[in-house]
Amino acid sequence: MEFEQHCALIVEQAELLGAHLTRAEDLGQAVPSCPGWNVGQLVRHVGGAHREATVVARTGAAPPEDEFRDPTHWYAAPADRTAEAVDELTGWIVDGAHELADTLRAAGPDVPIEMPVDDPTTRFTARRMAHETVMHRADAALALGIRYELAPAVAADGIDEWMELGALPFHFEVHPWMRELLGPGRTLKFAAPEQAWVVDLTGDAIRWRHSDEPTAVTVRGSVTDLLLRLYKRSTGKTVAEGDAGLLDYYLERVSFG
Numbered sequence: 001m002e003f004e005q006h007c008a009l010i011v012e013q014a015e016l017l018g019a020h021l022t023r024a025e026d027l028g029q030a031v032p033s034c035p036g037w038n039v040g041q042l043v044r045h046v047g048g049a050h051r052e053a054t055v056v057a058r059t060g061a062a063p064p065e066d067e068f069r070d071p072t073h074w075y076a077a078p079a080d081r082t083a084e085a086v087d088e089l090t091g092w093i094v095d096g097a098h099e100l101a102d103t104l105r106a107a108g109p110d111v112p113i114e115m116p117v118d119d120p121t122t123r124f125t126a127r128r129m130a131h132e133t134v135m136h137r138a139d140a141a142l143a144l145g146i147r148y149e150l151a152p153a154v155a156a157d158g159i160d161e162w163m164e165l166g167a168l169p170f171h172f173e174v175h176p177w178m179r180e181l182l183g184p185g186r187t188l189k190f191a192a193p194e195q196a197w198v199v200d201l202t203g204d205a206i207r208w209r210h211s212d213e214p215t216a217v218t219v220r221g222s223v224t225d226l227l228l229r230l231y232k233r234s235t236g237k238t239v240a241e242g243d244a245g246l247l248d249y250y251l252e253r254v255s256f257g
Contacts, residue, residue: 001157003109006126007101009154010050013133014097017043018090020137023144027085031143033233039143041071043093046136050096053129057103057122061114100129116170131158138233152194155223159190159197162230163208166254181206181253187215188250190230192223199250217242
């Protein structure tokens with residue numbers, strides 16, 4: 001997916017997330033896939049990420065204070081769990097997504113930013129915020145009992161991004177214990193009808209590629225269900241064949257989002 005597609009996806013997914021809120025009895029409903037958070041806190045986190053990313057697009061760096069990363073101080077009072085609160089939060093999440101997309105478009109895809117990735121630019125910001133919104137919309141849908149649907153091309157791009165972020169060399173610097181993942185014969189495949197992704201842990205770093213080669217463990221499912229499994233949101237619609245222990249070991253240690 002390209003920069004403009006990611007900008008449009010931020011808005012599309014925020015609007016769908018806002019629409020999901022109409023199914024919430026109140027904003028205090030728990031979000032099982034984000035333990036300790038309720039729906040209101042989840043949406044505040046997403047909208048806060050959008051606003052922080054807007055600052056990044058304008059200045060190249062995140063603001064020093066981020067009150068949204070841990071949103072558990074919101075929506076503790078019953079007064080916040082009303083239809084009016086739902087309407088207000090719906091408008092807030094959509095407005096922030098539009099502002100972010102507009103700011104990214106005005107900046108363009110090639111503005112340098114501070115981020116521990118190769119050649120970090122606003123192109124990275126647009127993609128990361130698009131998939132941040134995609135995945136947290138899944139959290140809301142799962143919490144509210146709403147069927148979650150995602151275009152296969154979006155889900156495939158989300159898996160590509162997950163693979164790229166999970167293989168960043170700086171993980172070994174921040175978490176040296178992640179080197180324990182590496183070892184002979186340790187290969188995993190996530191196979192959808194459209195495409196397959198192989199994670200190779202046999203060398204001196206985490207590597208991945210598009211391939212349908214044999215591996216020690218293979219996880220099969222739709223591209224959306226594979227994305228949800230990688231993010232530990234759902235496992236019920238995927239099937240693992242082979243070394244299930246290696247799969248669990250990998251997913252326990254490569255985790256974000």
